[in-house]
Amino acid sequence: MTRIILFNKPFNVLSQFTDKGSAGSKRETLSDYIQVPKVYAAGRLDKDSEGLLILTDNGKLQNQISDPRRKTEKSYWVQVEGVPSETALEQLRAGVELKDGRTAPAKVERIDPPPGLWPRHPPIRVRKSVPDCWLELTITEGRNRQVRRMTAAIGHPTLRLIRHRIGHWALGDLNPGDWRET
DSSP: OOOOOEEETTTOOOSSSOOOSTTTTOOGGGGGGGOOEEETEESOTTTEEEEEEEEOOOOOHHHHOOOGGGOOOOEEEEEESSSSOOHHHHHHHHHOEEEEEOOOEEEEEEOOTTTTTTOOSSOOOOOOTSSSSEEEESSSSOOTHHHHHHHHHHOOOEEEEEEEEEEEEOTOOOOOTOOOOO
């Protein structure tokens, strides 16, 4: 039977079980939260991003989730600097040009702050003179730091990034650092 674990990855945690960084620096990894043998992350979530990470012991499922050719939707709550115009959002919907090529079209809309959102530690930087807003952004690719690069390309840098859905799996009411098996 396939094991599937949904994990709410906290900010500043690596999406791997061991830290292969510089000697002497102890960064938090999945092993600080999950002690289930023989499960592996299906895809990645940057250290400075939060939210849903799926772990499984099924290599075929792992590949299905993370392979961009499979077009598995990944949805994010993105807090950005400034308030993007409808024209800027249309750029995301059409796909934006990045250094590694044009992105596939994204689904995007402005949203209210997500309900039940936990505080981030450390908090995001806030500038009193610059407003911010939340977007829900859905992509089917998974390039390195793609969402952050997309919002920067339209002039609205990402302040906070939380993945809340992968395919039909959703974060639900999982608190940061918690996990559940489905």
